[in-house]
Amino acid sequence: MAEGVSIRPRNGKGEAATAAFGQAKPGKSAATRQRILDVAAATFLRKGYAATTLNDIAKASRLRAASLYYHFDSKEQLLDVVLLTGVERLFQAVRQAVEAVPPEANRLARVEAAIGAHLAVLIEGGDYTSCAMRIFGQLPPAVQRRQMPRREAYGEYWRTLLADAAAAGELRPDLDLSLARMFLFGALNWTPEWFKRGRGATAAAARQLSRLFLAGLARD
Amino acid sequence: MAEGVSIRPRNGKGEAATAAFGQAKPGKSAATRQRILDVAAATFLRKGYAATTLNDIAKASRLRAASLYYHFDSKEQLLDVVLLTGVERLFQAVRQAVEAVPPEANRLARVEAAIGAHLAVLIEGGDYTSCAMRIFGQLPPAVQRRQMPRREAYGEYWRTLLADAAAAGELRPDLDLSLARMFLFGALNWTPEWFKRGRGATAAAARQLSRLFLAGLARD
DNA sequence: GTCTATAAGATGATAGAC
DNA sequence: GTCTATCATCTTATAGAC
Numbered sequence: 001m002a003e004g005v006s007i008r009p010r011n012g013k014g015e016a017a018t019a020a021f022g023q024a025k026p027g028k029s030a031a032t033r034q035r036i037l038d039v040a041a042a043t044f045l046r047k048g049y050a051a052t053t054l055n056d057i058a059k060a061s062r063l064r065a066a067s068l069y070y071h072f073d074s075k076e077q078l079l080d081v082v083l084l085t086g087v088e089r090l091f092q093a094v095r096q097a098v099e100a101v102p103p104e105a106n107r108l109a110r111v112e113a114a115i116g117a118h119l120a121v122l123i124e125g126g127d128y129t130s131c132a133m134r135i136f137g138q139l140p141p142a143v144q145r146r147q148m149p150r151r152e153a154y155g156e157y158w159r160t161l162l163a164d165a166a167a168a169g170e171l172r173p174d175l176d177l178s179l180a181r182m183f184l185f186g187a188l189n190w191t192p193e194w195f196k197r198g199r200g201a202t203a204a205a206a207r208q209l210s211r212l213f214l215a216g217l218a219r220d
Numbered sequence: 221m222a223e224g225v226s227i228r229p230r231n232g233k234g235e236a237a238t239a240a241f242g243q244a245k246p247g248k249s250a251a252t253r254q255r256i257l258d259v260a261a262a263t264f265l266r267k268g269y270a271a272t273t274l275n276d277i278a279k280a281s282r283l284r285a286a287s288l289y290y291h292f293d294s295k296e297q298l299l300d301v302v303l304l305t306g307v308e309r310l311f312q313a314v315r316q317a318v319e320a321v322p323p324e325a326n327r328l329a330r331v332e333a334a335i336g337a338h339l340a341v342l343i344e345g346g347d348y349t350s351c352a353m354r355i356f357g358q359l360p361p362a363v364q365r366r367q368m369p370r371r372e373a374y375g376e377y378w379r380t381l382l383a384d385a386a387a388a389g390e391l392r393p394d395l396d397l398s399l400a401r402m403f404l405f406g407a408l409n410w411t412p413e414w415f416k417r418g419r420g421a422t423a424a425a426a427r428q429l430s431r432l433f434l435a436g437l438a439r440d
Numbered sequence: 441g442t443c444t445a446t447a448a449g450a451t452g453a454t455a456g457a458c
Numbered sequence: 459g460t461c462t463a464t465c466a467t468c469t470t471a472t473a474g475a476c
Contacts, residue, residue: 011441029441048358051270053469066471067442075470137354137413138268172435179428182414183407190406193357208399215392216436231459249459273451286453287460295452 005080005146009033010073033071036061038127041082045131045192049079049139079143086132087150093121095157107165108214114161115213116206118188123195123202130192155181184213225300225366229253230293253291256281258347261302265351265412269299269359299363306352307370313341315377327385328434334381335433336426338408343415343422350412375401404433 011029039060043052054065054075061068072078097117098110121129136144162177171177187209195205231249259280263272274295278285292298317337318330341349356364382397391397407429415425 032441046358048268048270048355050268051358054471055469063441064443065469066444066473069471070441134357135268138266138271175432176424176428179425180432182410183429183432186408186410186413187403187406190402190410193406194402204396205399208396209403212395212400212403212433212436214436216432216434252459274453275451283459284461285451286455286462289453290459 005084007081007084010069010071010077029071032061032063036063036068036071036078037082037085040078041086041127041131044079044082044135045127048135076140076143079139080146082128083132083136083143083147084150086128086130087147087154089125090118090121090129090132091150091154091157093117093125094154098161106170107161107168108170111161111165112210112214114158115184115188115210116203119191119206119209120202122188122191123197123205133189134192158185187213225304227301227304230289230291230297249291252281252283256283256288256291256298257302257305260298261306261347261351264299264302264355265347268355296360296363299359300366302348303352303356303363303367304370306348306350307367307374309345310338310341310349310352311370311374311377313337313345314374318381326390327381327388328390331381331385332430332434334378335404335408335430336423339411339426339429340422342408342411343417343425353409354412378405407433 009029036057040052040057043056043060047056054068057078058065058068068078072081094114094117097113101110101113122133123130136147158181159177162171162181165171166175166177191205195201229249256277260272260277263276263280267276274285274288277298278288281288288298292301314334314337317333321330321333342353343350356367378401379397382391382401385391386395386397411425415421
Protein backbone atom coordinates (compact mmCIF):
# COMPACT_ATOMS: atom_id res chain seq x y z
CA MET A 1 0.00 0.00 0.00
CA ALA A 2 2.93 2.29 0.63
CA GLU A 3 4.37 1.90 -2.84
CA GLY A 4 2.44 2.36 -6.02
CA VAL A 5 -0.54 4.57 -6.59
CA SER A 6 -3.58 5.32 -4.52
CA ILE A 7 -6.83 6.08 -6.28
CA ARG A 8 -8.57 7.70 -3.33
CA PRO A 9 -10.40 10.93 -4.22
CA ARG A 10 -8.86 14.16 -2.98
CA ASN A 11 -11.89 15.10 -0.90
CA GLY A 12 -11.30 11.97 1.12
CA LYS A 13 -14.92 10.98 1.08
CA GLY A 14 -16.31 7.74 -0.19
CA GLU A 15 -19.89 7.35 -1.30
CA ALA A 16 -21.15 6.85 2.24
CA ALA A 17 -19.39 9.84 3.72
CA THR A 18 -20.71 12.12 1.00
CA ALA A 19 -24.23 10.83 1.46
CA ALA A 20 -23.97 11.50 5.19
CA PHE A 21 -24.11 15.20 4.41
CA GLY A 22 -27.62 16.11 3.51
CA GLN A 23 -26.55 18.90 1.19
CA ALA A 24 -25.05 17.21 -1.82
CA LYS A 25 -27.04 14.67 -3.76
CA PRO A 26 -25.81 11.24 -2.79
CA GLY A 27 -22.95 10.27 -5.05
CA LYS A 28 -22.67 13.58 -6.80
CA SER A 29 -18.98 13.81 -6.06
CA ALA A 30 -18.35 10.23 -7.09
CA ALA A 31 -20.32 10.63 -10.30
CA THR A 32 -18.49 13.80 -11.29
CA ARG A 33 -15.18 12.24 -10.47
CA GLN A 34 -16.09 9.35 -12.70
CA ARG A 35 -17.06 11.66 -15.51
CA ILE A 36 -13.75 13.48 -15.24
CA LEU A 37 -11.83 10.24 -15.34
CA ASP A 38 -13.72 9.00 -18.39
CA VAL A 39 -13.02 12.21 -20.23
CA ALA A 40 -9.38 12.20 -19.16
CA ALA A 41 -8.86 8.64 -20.39
CA ALA A 42 -10.45 9.44 -23.74
CA THR A 43 -8.46 12.64 -24.21
CA PHE A 44 -5.12 11.28 -23.06
CA LEU A 45 -5.68 8.42 -25.47
CA ARG A 46 -6.42 10.67 -28.41
CA LYS A 47 -3.90 13.48 -27.91
CA GLY A 48 -1.43 12.15 -25.42
CA TYR A 49 -0.78 13.38 -21.89
CA ALA A 50 1.26 16.50 -22.54
CA ALA A 51 -0.97 17.78 -25.31
CA THR A 52 -4.05 17.45 -23.12
CA THR A 53 -4.79 20.52 -21.02
CA LEU A 54 -6.87 20.61 -17.90
CA ASN A 55 -9.10 22.95 -19.83
CA ASP A 56 -9.75 20.23 -22.42
CA ILE A 57 -10.77 17.84 -19.69
CA ALA A 58 -12.81 20.41 -17.80
CA LYS A 59 -14.73 21.54 -20.84
CA ALA A 60 -15.67 18.03 -21.89
CA SER A 61 -16.68 17.37 -18.28
CA ARG A 62 -18.85 20.52 -18.23
CA LEU A 63 -16.69 22.14 -15.57
CA ARG A 64 -14.04 24.83 -15.18
CA ALA A 65 -10.43 23.79 -14.94
CA ALA A 66 -10.14 24.94 -11.33
CA SER A 67 -12.99 22.65 -10.32
CA LEU A 68 -10.94 19.61 -11.20
CA TYR A 69 -8.80 20.32 -8.15
CA TYR A 70 -11.65 19.50 -5.87
CA HIS A 71 -11.46 15.93 -7.15
CA PHE A 72 -7.76 15.54 -7.89
CA ASP A 73 -4.52 16.94 -6.55
CA SER A 74 -2.87 17.49 -9.90
CA LYS A 75 -2.91 16.61 -13.55
CA GLU A 76 -0.36 13.93 -12.84
CA GLN A 77 -2.49 12.28 -10.20
CA LEU A 78 -5.38 12.19 -12.63
CA LEU A 79 -3.08 10.39 -15.03
CA ASP A 80 -2.01 7.95 -12.32
CA VAL A 81 -5.58 6.92 -11.68
CA VAL A 82 -6.39 6.49 -15.36
CA LEU A 83 -3.31 4.34 -15.94
CA LEU A 84 -3.82 2.17 -12.91
CA THR A 85 -7.48 1.66 -13.69
CA GLY A 86 -6.58 0.63 -17.23
CA VAL A 87 -4.11 -2.00 -16.13
CA GLU A 88 -6.35 -3.35 -13.38
CA ARG A 89 -9.28 -3.79 -15.74
CA LEU A 90 -7.06 -5.56 -18.23
CA PHE A 91 -5.50 -7.85 -15.68
CA GLN A 92 -8.82 -8.74 -14.15
CA ALA A 93 -10.52 -9.50 -17.46
CA VAL A 94 -7.67 -11.66 -18.68
CA ARG A 95 -7.34 -13.60 -15.45
CA GLN A 96 -11.09 -14.17 -15.41
CA ALA A 97 -11.11 -15.43 -19.00
CA VAL A 98 -8.23 -17.81 -18.31
CA GLU A 99 -9.87 -19.17 -15.20
CA ALA A 100 -13.06 -19.80 -17.16
CA VAL A 101 -11.25 -22.29 -19.39
CA PRO A 102 -12.15 -25.85 -18.36
CA PRO A 103 -9.30 -27.46 -16.42
CA GLU A 104 -9.19 -30.41 -18.79
CA ALA A 105 -8.43 -28.17 -21.77
CA ASN A 106 -4.83 -27.91 -22.85
CA ARG A 107 -2.57 -25.04 -21.86
CA LEU A 108 -2.83 -23.39 -25.25
CA ALA A 109 -6.54 -22.91 -24.76
CA ARG A 110 -5.68 -20.70 -21.81
CA VAL A 111 -3.32 -18.65 -23.93
CA GLU A 112 -6.02 -18.28 -26.52
CA ALA A 113 -8.49 -17.12 -23.90
CA ALA A 114 -5.98 -14.56 -22.67
CA ILE A 115 -5.45 -13.22 -26.17
CA GLY A 116 -9.17 -12.84 -26.71
CA ALA A 117 -9.71 -11.10 -23.40
CA HIS A 118 -6.79 -8.72 -23.79
CA LEU A 119 -7.98 -7.73 -27.24
CA ALA A 120 -11.59 -7.36 -26.14
CA VAL A 121 -10.68 -5.06 -23.28
CA LEU A 122 -8.52 -2.92 -25.53
CA ILE A 123 -11.21 -2.52 -28.15
CA GLU A 124 -14.44 -2.66 -26.24
CA GLY A 125 -13.47 -2.08 -22.63
CA GLY A 126 -13.49 1.71 -22.65
CA ASP A 127 -10.56 4.06 -23.00
CA TYR A 128 -8.64 3.35 -19.80
CA THR A 129 -6.74 0.29 -20.95
CA SER A 130 -6.06 1.46 -24.48
CA CYS A 131 -4.89 4.77 -23.06
CA ALA A 132 -2.69 3.06 -20.50
CA MET A 133 -1.02 0.93 -23.15
CA ARG A 134 -0.68 3.54 -25.82
CA ILE A 135 0.79 6.54 -24.04
CA PHE A 136 2.85 4.83 -21.38
CA GLY A 137 6.21 4.89 -23.10
CA GLN A 138 6.31 8.67 -23.46
CA LEU A 139 5.24 9.59 -19.95
CA PRO A 140 7.47 11.24 -17.35
CA PRO A 141 9.76 8.66 -15.73
CA ALA A 142 8.30 9.32 -12.29
CA VAL A 143 4.84 8.33 -13.53
CA GLN A 144 6.20 5.24 -15.23
CA ARG A 145 8.01 4.18 -12.09
CA ARG A 146 4.87 4.33 -9.98
CA GLN A 147 3.04 2.09 -12.45
CA MET A 148 5.73 -0.53 -12.84
CA PRO A 149 4.71 -2.97 -10.06
CA ARG A 150 1.27 -3.69 -11.51
CA ARG A 151 2.55 -3.82 -15.06
CA GLU A 152 5.25 -6.25 -14.16
CA ALA A 153 2.74 -8.42 -12.37
CA TYR A 154 0.69 -8.57 -15.55
CA GLY A 155 3.73 -9.45 -17.65
CA GLU A 156 4.65 -12.12 -15.15
CA TYR A 157 1.19 -13.62 -15.43
CA TRP A 158 1.66 -14.01 -19.16
CA ARG A 159 5.15 -15.37 -18.73
CA THR A 160 3.71 -18.14 -16.57
CA LEU A 161 0.91 -18.78 -19.03
CA LEU A 162 3.42 -19.43 -21.80
CA ALA A 163 5.89 -21.28 -19.61
CA ASP A 164 3.12 -23.66 -18.55
CA ALA A 165 2.29 -24.40 -22.17
CA ALA A 166 5.95 -25.00 -22.89
CA ALA A 167 6.29 -27.30 -19.88
CA ALA A 168 3.28 -29.27 -21.10
CA GLY A 169 5.08 -29.79 -24.40
CA GLU A 170 2.54 -27.83 -26.35
CA LEU A 171 4.98 -25.34 -27.83
CA ARG A 172 7.60 -25.70 -30.49
CA PRO A 173 10.89 -26.13 -28.67
CA ASP A 174 12.84 -23.59 -30.71
CA LEU A 175 11.02 -20.52 -29.42
CA ASP A 176 12.26 -17.65 -27.32
CA LEU A 177 9.19 -17.24 -25.14
CA SER A 178 10.19 -13.81 -23.99
CA LEU A 179 10.44 -12.49 -27.53
CA ALA A 180 7.25 -14.24 -28.54
CA ARG A 181 5.38 -12.66 -25.66
CA MET A 182 6.56 -9.17 -26.51
CA PHE A 183 5.72 -9.55 -30.17
CA LEU A 184 2.27 -10.70 -29.16
CA PHE A 185 1.86 -7.73 -26.84
CA GLY A 186 2.82 -5.55 -29.76
CA ALA A 187 0.24 -7.06 -32.08
CA LEU A 188 -2.37 -6.62 -29.35
CA ASN A 189 -1.48 -3.19 -28.02
CA TRP A 190 -1.13 -1.69 -31.47
CA THR A 191 -4.76 -2.43 -32.32
CA PRO A 192 -6.18 0.81 -30.91
CA GLU A 193 -4.03 2.51 -33.53
CA TRP A 194 -5.98 1.09 -36.45
CA PHE A 195 -8.89 -1.14 -35.49
CA LYS A 196 -12.39 0.01 -36.42
CA ARG A 197 -15.15 -1.41 -34.29
CA GLY A 198 -18.05 -3.23 -35.88
CA ARG A 199 -20.53 -5.99 -35.13
CA GLY A 200 -18.56 -9.14 -34.52
CA ALA A 201 -15.36 -7.55 -35.69
CA THR A 202 -13.60 -7.88 -32.36
CA ALA A 203 -14.28 -11.58 -31.98
CA ALA A 204 -13.20 -12.18 -35.56
CA ALA A 205 -9.98 -10.29 -35.00
CA ALA A 206 -9.29 -12.27 -31.85
CA ARG A 207 -9.79 -15.52 -33.73
CA GLN A 208 -7.45 -14.37 -36.47
CA LEU A 209 -4.73 -13.31 -34.10
CA SER A 210 -5.01 -16.50 -32.06
CA ARG A 211 -4.72 -18.59 -35.17
CA LEU A 212 -1.87 -16.49 -36.49
CA PHE A 213 0.00 -16.67 -33.25
CA LEU A 214 -0.81 -20.17 -32.10
CA ALA A 215 -0.43 -22.01 -35.35
CA GLY A 216 3.03 -20.56 -35.45
CA LEU A 217 3.67 -21.31 -31.85
CA ALA A 218 2.16 -24.75 -31.43
CA ARG A 219 3.84 -28.00 -32.34
CA ASP A 220 2.30 -29.53 -35.43
CA MET B 221 4.77 17.69 -55.31
CA ALA B 222 1.91 20.04 -54.46
CA GLU B 223 0.45 17.77 -51.84
CA GLY B 224 2.38 16.26 -48.99
CA VAL B 225 5.38 17.69 -47.21
CA SER B 226 8.45 19.48 -48.48
CA ILE B 227 11.70 19.03 -46.63
CA ARG B 228 13.48 22.02 -48.06
CA PRO B 229 15.34 24.09 -45.45
CA ARG B 230 13.88 27.45 -44.54
CA ASN B 231 16.94 29.39 -45.68
CA GLY B 232 16.29 28.04 -49.15
CA LYS B 233 19.92 27.14 -49.72
CA GLY B 234 21.19 23.74 -50.62
CA GLU B 235 24.75 22.67 -50.00
CA ALA B 236 26.02 24.31 -53.18
CA ALA B 237 24.37 27.65 -52.59
CA THR B 238 25.77 27.89 -49.08
CA ALA B 239 29.25 27.02 -50.28
CA ALA B 240 29.02 29.76 -52.90
CA PHE B 241 29.31 32.29 -50.08
CA GLY B 242 32.85 32.45 -48.88
CA GLN B 243 31.84 33.41 -45.36
CA ALA B 244 30.26 30.34 -43.87
CA LYS B 245 32.15 27.08 -43.77
CA PRO B 246 30.85 24.88 -46.56
CA GLY B 247 27.91 22.90 -45.30
CA LYS B 248 27.71 24.54 -41.94
CA SER B 249 24.04 25.22 -42.37
CA ALA B 250 23.32 21.73 -43.62
CA ALA B 251 25.31 20.14 -40.81
CA THR B 252 23.54 22.14 -38.13
CA ARG B 253 20.20 21.42 -39.69
CA GLN B 254 21.05 17.73 -39.60
CA ARG B 255 22.05 17.94 -35.96
CA ILE B 256 18.78 19.63 -35.10
CA LEU B 257 16.79 16.97 -36.90
CA ASP B 258 18.66 14.15 -35.19
CA VAL B 259 18.01 15.68 -31.81
CA ALA B 260 14.37 16.35 -32.64
CA ALA B 261 13.78 12.77 -33.75
CA ALA B 262 15.37 11.42 -30.59
CA THR B 263 13.45 13.76 -28.31
CA PHE B 264 10.09 13.39 -30.02
CA LEU B 265 10.58 9.66 -29.76
CA ARG B 266 11.35 9.72 -26.06
CA LYS B 267 8.90 12.32 -24.77
CA GLY B 268 6.40 12.77 -27.56
CA TYR B 269 5.79 15.85 -29.68
CA ALA B 270 3.80 18.03 -27.29
CA ALA B 271 6.07 17.38 -24.32
CA THR B 272 9.15 18.35 -26.30
CA THR B 273 9.94 22.05 -26.18
CA LEU B 274 12.04 23.95 -28.67
CA ASN B 275 14.31 24.65 -25.74
CA ASP B 276 14.89 20.92 -25.27
CA ILE B 277 15.87 20.58 -28.89
CA ALA B 278 17.97 23.72 -28.93
CA LYS B 279 19.90 22.83 -25.82
CA ALA B 280 20.77 19.35 -27.07
CA SER B 281 21.77 20.93 -30.37
CA ARG B 282 24.00 23.46 -28.58
CA LEU B 283 21.88 26.39 -29.75
CA ARG B 284 19.31 28.83 -28.45
CA ALA B 285 15.68 28.22 -29.21
CA ALA B 286 15.42 31.27 -31.46
CA SER B 287 18.22 29.96 -33.66
CA LEU B 288 16.10 27.02 -34.71
CA TYR B 289 13.98 29.43 -36.73
CA TYR B 290 16.82 30.06 -39.09
CA HIS B 291 16.56 26.42 -40.17
CA PHE B 292 12.84 25.73 -39.75
CA ASP B 293 9.66 27.73 -39.97
CA SER B 294 8.01 26.22 -36.93
CA LYS B 295 8.01 23.35 -34.50
CA GLU B 296 5.42 21.64 -36.64
CA GLN B 297 7.51 21.84 -39.77
CA LEU B 298 10.40 20.27 -37.87
CA LEU B 299 8.06 17.46 -37.01
CA ASP B 300 6.95 17.10 -40.61
CA VAL B 301 10.50 16.59 -41.77
CA VAL B 302 11.28 14.04 -39.06
CA LEU B 303 8.17 12.04 -39.84
CA LEU B 304 8.64 12.05 -43.57
CA THR B 305 12.30 11.10 -43.26
CA GLY B 306 11.37 8.22 -41.01
CA VAL B 307 8.85 6.78 -43.43
CA GLU B 308 11.09 7.27 -46.47
CA ARG B 309 14.00 5.49 -44.83
CA LEU B 310 11.74 2.63 -43.86
CA PHE B 311 10.13 2.30 -47.26
CA GLN B 312 13.45 2.44 -49.05
CA ALA B 313 15.13 -0.16 -46.83
CA VAL B 314 12.23 -2.58 -47.09
CA ARG B 315 11.89 -2.22 -50.84
CA GLN B 316 15.62 -2.72 -51.23
CA ALA B 317 15.60 -5.86 -49.09
CA VAL B 318 12.70 -7.32 -51.02
CA GLU B 319 14.32 -6.63 -54.36
CA ALA B 320 17.49 -8.33 -53.17
CA VAL B 321 15.63 -11.62 -52.81
CA PRO B 322 16.46 -13.92 -55.75
CA PRO B 323 13.57 -14.02 -58.24
CA GLU B 324 13.42 -17.81 -58.09
CA ALA B 325 12.69 -17.73 -54.34
CA ASN B 326 9.09 -18.11 -53.30
CA ARG B 327 6.89 -15.17 -52.38
CA LEU B 328 7.15 -15.84 -48.68
CA ALA B 329 10.88 -15.23 -48.82
CA ARG B 330 10.07 -11.70 -49.89
CA VAL B 331 7.74 -11.23 -46.96
CA GLU B 332 10.43 -12.53 -44.65
CA ALA B 333 12.93 -10.07 -46.11
CA ALA B 334 10.48 -7.24 -45.58
CA ILE B 335 9.96 -8.22 -41.95
CA GLY B 336 13.68 -8.30 -41.32
CA ALA B 337 14.26 -4.94 -42.97
CA HIS B 338 11.37 -3.20 -41.23
CA LEU B 339 12.57 -4.47 -37.88
CA ALA B 340 16.19 -3.59 -38.56
CA VAL B 341 15.34 -0.02 -39.51
CA LEU B 342 13.19 0.41 -36.41
CA ILE B 343 15.88 -0.86 -34.08
CA GLU B 344 19.13 0.10 -35.72
CA GLY B 345 18.18 2.71 -38.29
CA GLY B 346 18.26 5.75 -36.04
CA ASP B 347 15.37 7.51 -34.35
CA TYR B 348 13.46 8.85 -37.34
CA THR B 349 11.50 5.74 -38.21
CA SER B 350 10.82 4.61 -34.66
CA CYS B 351 9.73 8.15 -33.85
CA ALA B 352 7.50 8.32 -36.91
CA MET B 353 5.77 5.05 -36.02
CA ARG B 354 5.47 5.59 -32.31
CA ILE B 355 4.08 9.09 -31.97
CA PHE B 356 1.99 9.31 -35.12
CA GLY B 357 -1.38 8.40 -33.67
CA GLN B 358 -1.40 11.24 -31.14
CA LEU B 359 -0.29 14.05 -33.44
CA PRO B 360 -2.49 16.95 -34.54
CA PRO B 361 -4.83 15.85 -37.35
CA ALA B 362 -3.32 18.40 -39.75
CA VAL B 363 0.10 16.82 -39.38
CA GLN B 364 -1.32 13.34 -39.82
CA ARG B 365 -3.12 14.38 -42.95
CA ARG B 366 0.02 15.67 -44.59
CA GLN B 367 1.78 12.38 -43.94
CA MET B 368 -0.95 10.09 -45.14
CA PRO B 369 0.04 9.74 -48.82
CA ARG B 370 3.47 8.24 -48.11
CA ARG B 371 2.17 6.06 -45.33
CA GLU B 372 -0.57 4.66 -47.45
CA ALA B 373 1.90 3.94 -50.20
CA TYR B 374 3.93 1.91 -47.75
CA GLY B 375 0.88 0.01 -46.55
CA GLU B 376 -0.09 -0.67 -50.12
CA TYR B 377 3.36 -2.08 -50.82
CA TRP B 378 2.86 -4.60 -48.01
CA ARG B 379 -0.64 -5.39 -49.15
CA THR B 380 0.75 -6.36 -52.52
CA LEU B 381 3.53 -8.40 -50.95
CA LEU B 382 1.01 -10.51 -49.08
CA ALA B 383 -1.49 -10.66 -51.92
CA ASP B 384 1.24 -12.02 -54.20
CA ALA B 385 2.05 -14.74 -51.71
CA ALA B 386 -1.62 -15.62 -51.46
CA ALA B 387 -2.00 -15.69 -55.25
CA ALA B 388 0.98 -18.05 -55.43
CA GLY B 389 -0.85 -20.38 -53.07
CA GLU B 390 1.73 -19.99 -50.34
CA LEU B 391 -0.69 -18.83 -47.67
CA ARG B 392 -3.32 -20.64 -45.74
CA PRO B 393 -6.61 -19.86 -47.43
CA ASP B 394 -8.54 -18.96 -44.28
CA LEU B 395 -6.65 -15.76 -43.51
CA ASP B 396 -7.83 -12.19 -43.51
CA LEU B 397 -4.75 -10.61 -45.06
CA SER B 398 -5.68 -7.16 -43.97
CA LEU B 399 -5.93 -8.17 -40.34
CA ALA B 400 -2.77 -10.24 -40.56
CA ARG B 401 -0.85 -7.29 -41.97
CA MET B 402 -1.99 -4.95 -39.23
CA PHE B 403 -1.18 -7.43 -36.48
CA LEU B 404 2.26 -7.82 -38.01
CA PHE B 405 2.73 -4.05 -38.12
CA GLY B 406 1.80 -4.00 -34.46
CA ALA B 407 4.34 -6.63 -33.51
CA LEU B 408 6.97 -4.71 -35.47
CA ASN B 409 6.15 -1.15 -34.51
CA TRP B 410 5.81 -1.95 -30.85
CA THR B 411 9.42 -3.14 -30.60
CA PRO B 412 10.90 0.31 -29.84
CA GLU B 413 8.76 0.17 -26.72
CA TRP B 414 10.66 -2.75 -25.20
CA PHE B 415 13.55 -4.01 -27.30
CA LYS B 416 17.06 -3.69 -25.89
CA ARG B 417 19.82 -3.64 -28.46
CA GLY B 418 22.66 -6.10 -28.26
CA ARG B 419 25.09 -7.92 -30.51
CA GLY B 420 23.09 -10.07 -32.86
CA ALA B 421 19.91 -9.41 -30.95
CA THR B 422 18.16 -7.69 -33.82
CA ALA B 423 18.79 -10.48 -36.32
CA ALA B 424 17.67 -13.05 -33.78
CA ALA B 425 14.48 -11.14 -33.10
CA ALA B 426 13.78 -10.86 -36.81
CA ARG B 427 14.23 -14.61 -37.22
CA GLN B 428 11.88 -15.25 -34.31
CA LEU B 429 9.19 -12.94 -35.59
CA SER B 430 9.42 -14.32 -39.11
CA ARG B 431 9.10 -17.84 -37.83
CA LEU B 432 6.27 -16.88 -35.51
CA PHE B 433 4.40 -15.09 -38.22
CA LEU B 434 5.19 -17.26 -41.23
CA ALA B 435 4.78 -20.65 -39.67
CA GLY B 436 1.35 -19.48 -38.71
CA LEU B 437 0.73 -17.93 -42.06
CA ALA B 438 2.19 -20.51 -44.43
CA ARG B 439 0.44 -23.63 -45.57
CA ASP B 440 1.91 -26.75 -43.96
C1' DG C 441 -18.99 21.38 -5.35
C1' DT C 442 -18.27 24.76 -8.62
C1' DC C 443 -17.26 29.24 -9.70
C1' DT C 444 -14.24 33.78 -10.78
C1' DA C 445 -9.94 35.86 -10.38
C1' DT C 446 -5.30 35.56 -10.53
C1' DA C 447 -0.58 34.24 -9.70
C1' DA C 448 3.77 32.38 -11.55
C1' DG C 449 6.03 30.29 -14.97
C1' DA C 450 6.75 28.21 -19.50
C1' DT C 451 6.13 28.19 -24.50
C1' DG C 452 6.18 29.16 -29.60
C1' DA C 453 7.46 32.75 -32.19
C1' DT C 454 9.36 37.52 -33.89
C1' DA C 455 12.70 41.63 -34.15
C1' DG C 456 16.90 43.15 -34.59
C1' DA C 457 21.98 43.37 -32.97
C1' DC C 458 26.30 41.19 -33.97
C1' DG D 459 24.14 31.79 -38.47
C1' DT D 460 23.50 32.61 -33.84
C1' DC D 461 22.54 35.57 -30.26
C1' DT D 462 19.68 38.62 -26.72
C1' DA D 463 15.46 40.68 -25.75
C1' DT D 464 10.79 40.58 -25.87
C1' DC D 465 5.79 39.44 -26.71
C1' DA D 466 1.40 37.28 -26.52
C1' DT D 467 -0.50 33.37 -25.10
C1' DC D 468 -1.29 29.40 -22.63
C1' DT D 469 -0.71 26.32 -18.61
C1' DT D 470 -0.92 24.37 -13.97
C1' DA D 471 -2.23 25.59 -9.73
C1' DT D 472 -4.06 28.43 -5.63
C1' DA D 473 -7.34 31.69 -3.06
C1' DG D 474 -11.50 32.71 -1.80
C1' DA D 475 -16.55 33.94 -2.99
C1' DC D 476 -20.94 31.72 -3.51
